[in-house]
Amino acid sequence: MIGKKKVIKLSISRLSKCVLATSKNPTIMQREKETDQVKKAKTSEKDLSVQGYTYEQAVEASKKYFKGDDLAATVWVSKYALKDSYGKIYELDPSDLHRRLASEFHRIEAKYPNPVSEEELFETLDQFKYIIPQGGPMTGIGNDHQVASLSNCFVIGHQNPADSYGGIMRIDEEQVQLMKRRGGVGHDLSHIRPKGSPVLNSALTSTGVVPFMERYSNSTREVAQDGRRGALMLSISIKHPDAEKFIDAKMEPGKITGANVSVKMDDEFMRSVVSGKPYLQQYPIDAVNPKYKVEADARQIWNKIIHNAWKSAEPGVLFWDTVLRESVPDCYADLGYRTVSTNPCGEIPLCPYDSCRLIAINLYSYVDKPFTADAKFNFPKFKQHTRIAMRMMDDLIDMELEKIDAIIAKVTKDPEDQDVKDVERKLWEKIKQKATEGRRTGLGITAEGDMLAALGLRYGSDIATDFAVEVQRTLAVEAYRASVEMAAERGAFPIYDSKREKENPFIQRLKGADEDLYQSMMKHGRRNIALLTIAPTGTTSLMTQTSSGIEPVFLPVYKRRRKVNPSDINTKATFTDEVGDSWEEFYVFHHKFLVWMEANGYNSSEVKNYSDEQIQDIVEKSPYYKATSNDVDWVSKVKMQGLIQKWVDHSISVTVNLPExxxxxMVAEVYKTAWESGCKGCTVYRDGSRAGVLVSTTKKERKDSDVPVKRPEILDCEVIRFKNNHESWIAFVGVFNSRPYEIFTGMTDDDVLAIPKSVNKGKIIKLKDENGSRYDFQYVDKFGYTNTVGGLSHMFNKEYWNYAKLISGVLRNGMPIPDVVNLVSSLRLDSESINSWRNGVERALHSYIPNGTKAKENKKCQECGSNSLVYQEGCLSCTNCGSSKCG
Structure with missing residues (x-):
């Protein structure tokens, strides 16, 4: 059994962070002595418990902790060091964090038989080496300065779906209440009646799901969480008659920017896609006798999903029958555990008002003698730590219940009217009930890519996939073993019933893997209703200095750019951009790639001065060659996900990266293969569909055919309407291969431009007349008639036309859209009207840069302000601070 040693409590003061001794052997005594010396040194610098530390002090100390890694140090101080509500810092470096966590986990452990000692807990946490609580738990455990939840994610909704304005607005309010406590939220929209359905109010007919998508998205953007936005997942069943409108909603520039969206697709729909047979949509979606039904073309809807995912990486897809069929909690669906949606990154499917907390295990640290011929995975240590991590996960639920009680107490004391407070109070009471009944946990992994590389296995190869599956199977068996052991010691989760679960595929898989474990579970039950996940670990991987989650390494070597003043001493300006700004490019090496280089005789300081070609030669000799996110064959990635999913009772957050x-x-084949392979969901990212800022060291030649300089006679056109200085403006953007090719914009005049506001697409046709070239806009109205607006180039202020030709010429010659926006925004003109035009062009083109970001070299993370955004693990993530739109 884990942690049976008798604990002698030397001190109960959390702030003093005393080490708990298990016995007085020389090793423990020496460790205690060293720990006391460290504490005295820190106390002499500044009294932690009274005065706190400055940001600069904490960063400097943390840089030493991370062995000079400035990025990890600043991220840790900014996001995870203990702070009060005023930003006062109470921890000098991560060793203080890990003492705090170990102390709190042991406090809960001490309530139960066979507690794990504080020192043993600390050893698994120290240096982010083995066990890493993620996000909210890391900041909130033992933090009495702030009233916040420890849960990473929630799903909300109505047990009996409410299709009234009151029910819909209640969800909006609950979403905001959770986000202000730092939780990521998901909810399903399948209960909202489709557009055009009759309603018993003055509106007469329903507006459908799309306006409420916008409402929920806007609410998310309005909620600040310690300087970051909230995170939201919106889902809908493919069976819903408004599913197609849901799929298209985010394609309109500037809309639904505060939410991820996923479509829940059942097996019947997928079979209809394969066979070409019609598919029945209905409302309510689960009704035996629906009020409304329509026969839909499954392939048409499927093609729309594929096109949008190809173009913008959304919507994601959830294979909902697989989710429900495999879900252990759904064995208790009639007791309120029917899964309805997922958290923002899709790795935790949940029932209404359930929540989950996340802890990751760092797989790289279990490779003994990494990057050598003698490298070996330490399975005994991995099993031991998995069981400790699972106990910590269960302890975390007790801590969360304490936090919920504190939230409820605070709400009760708030000086507001009772009916105002009731919504939040009842919300947390429902969440507490689910956490108490099910005790759900989210134990996962990180550093999969580095683990495989350290063992000399190429990510995506059959042997690497087989080994990854074996590791995940071991994790599942040992986590469930720990949960069964805790059930014997602490009691099973209150609604456990072995008869309900006996036919569940996941439970049957466990039985096949370990019959003794299964029989023990039949006898004692299980402590937790569901245990496992694989979540994004963006910030976590910065501090573990490893690859992220289940993903391969993004790049072993890449370049970053920073703006410089060329007149400064010791400044190296690598290049000057089109608007005259100077930039320096510098190499960034993946941490474990550096470890590989050192293990193989390379001097990393010297390598940093090598040419691109020399560095590429070194990469080709490493286990990271042909094993990055853009290298791994999509078939291998999807099949690996499906095989690992068999040993994850929740789900997996993963992205299939595809070339430009x-x-x-091909995208359609990815999704189809994911369904066939048993994946619960799938997200694709086609290189270039969302712009990043990391620069590959491999040069890529531009194809002449990418952007034709000679204008085609007919171009697709997208119509964008917006406000510019309180004036109504319209832009006609000619598009070639999904990128802007030309633009006409100006103030709208409905008497001149009699174009219905519902029109957002059409064609721009170039013609010749006696005055030269003319550009006509052609569109099809809602009655199916083709309409033509003649001479777009002459409809707006004449001054605009010359500048429009200039910008269109830049676009046609292939300048990246972010750079065009930079160019336009840098113009300083004397004419007030032209400056208004400049703002209009910038606003229109801005919508073609994902998430409203700036030019490539200046693209800023909304949280840390750095220009380090990439797309991975289902999220647009910042490699500088680890933040993502998924939370």
Whole structure:
């Protein structure tokens, strides 16, 4: 059994962070002596418990802790060091954090038989080496300065779906209440009646799901969480008659920017896609006798999903029958545990008002003698730590219940009217009930890519996949073993019933893997209703200095750019951009790639001065060659996900990265293969569909055919309407291969431009007349008639036309859209009207840069302000601070 040693409590003061001794052997005594010396040194610098530390002090100390890693140090201080509500810092470096966590986990452990000692807990946490609580738990455990939840994610909704304005607005309010406590939220929209349905109010008919998507998205953007936005997942069943409108909603520039969206697709729909047979949509979606039904073309809807995912990486897809069929909590669906949606990154499917907390195990640290011929995975240590991590997960639920009680107490004392406070209070009471009944946990992994590389296995190869599956199977068996052991010691989760679960595929898989474990579970029950996940670990991987989650390494070597003043001493300006700004490019090496280099005789300081070609030669000799996120074959990635999913009772957050020239047919094959392989969900990212800022060291030649300089006679056109200085403006953007090619914009005049506001697409046709070239806009109205607006180039202020030709010429010659926006925004003109035009062009083109970000070299993370955004693990993530739109 884990942690049976008798604990002798030397001190109960959390702030003093005393070490708990298990016995007085020389090793423990020496460790205590060293710990006391460290504490005295820190106390002499500044009294932690009274005065706190400055940001600069904490960063400097943390840089030493991370062995000079400035990025990890600043991220830790900014996001995870203990602070009060005023930003006062109470921890000098991560060793203080890990003492705090170990103390709190042991406090809960001491309530139960066979507690794990504080020192043993600290050893698994120290240096972010083995066990890493993620996000909210890391900041909130033992933090009495702030009233916040320890849960990473929630799903909300109505047990009996409410399709009234009151029910819909209640969800909006609950979403905001959770986000202000730092939780990521998901909810399903399948209960909202489709557009055009009759309603018993003055509106007469329903507006459908899309306006409420916008409402929920806007609410998310309004909620600040310690300087970051909230995170939201919106889902809908493919069976819903408004599913197609939901799929298209985010394609309109500037809309639904505060939410991830996923479509829940059942097996019947997928079979209809394969066979070409019609598919029945209905409302309510689960009704035996629906009020409304329509026969839909499954392939048409499927093609729309594929096109949008190809173009913008959304929507994601959830294979909902697989989710429900495999879900252990759904064995208790009639007791309120019917899964309805997922958290923002899709790795935790949940029932209404359930929540989950996340802890990751660092797989790289279990490789003994990494990057050598003698490298070996330490399974005994991995099993031991998995069981400790699972106990910590269960302890974390007790801590969360304490936090919920504190939140409820605070709400009760708030000086507001009772009916105002009731919504939040009742919300947390429902969440507390689910956490108490099910005790759900989210134990996962990180550093999969580095673990495989350290063992000399190429990510995506059959042997690497087989080994990854074996590791995940071991994790599942040992986590469930720990949960069964805790059930014997602490009691099973209150609604456990072995008869309900006996036919569940996941439970049957466990039985096949370990019959003794299964029989023990039949006898004692299980402490937790569901245990496992694989979540994004963006910030976590910065501090573990490893690859993220289940993903391969993004790049072993890449370049970053920073703006410099060329007149400064010791400044190296690598290049000057089109608007005259100077930039320096510098190499960034993946931490474990550096470890590989050192293990193989390379001097990393010297390598940093090598040419691109020399560095590429070194990469090709490493286990990271052909094993990065853009290298791994999509078939291998999807099949690996499906095989690992068999040993994850929740789900997996993962992205299938595809090259820029990937066709829509290939995206369709990815999704189809994911369904066939048993994945619960899938997200794709086609290189270039969302712009990043990391620069590959491999040069890529531009194809002449990418952007034709000679204008085609007919171009697709997207119509964008917006406010510019309180004036109504319209832009006609000619598009070639999904990128802007030309633009006409100005103030709208409905008497001149009699174009219905519902029109957002059409064609721009170039013609010749006696005055030269003319550009007509052609569109099809809602009655199916083709309409033409003649001479777009002459409809706006004449001054605009010359500048429009200039910007269109830049676009046609292939300048990246972010750089065009930079160019336009840098113009300083004397004419007030032209400056208004400049703002209009910038606003219109801005919508073609994902998430409203700036030019490539200046693209800023909303949280830390750095220009380090990449797309991975289902999220647009910052490699500088680890933040993402998924939370």
């Amino acid at each position: 020239d990937t066709t829509e047919a």
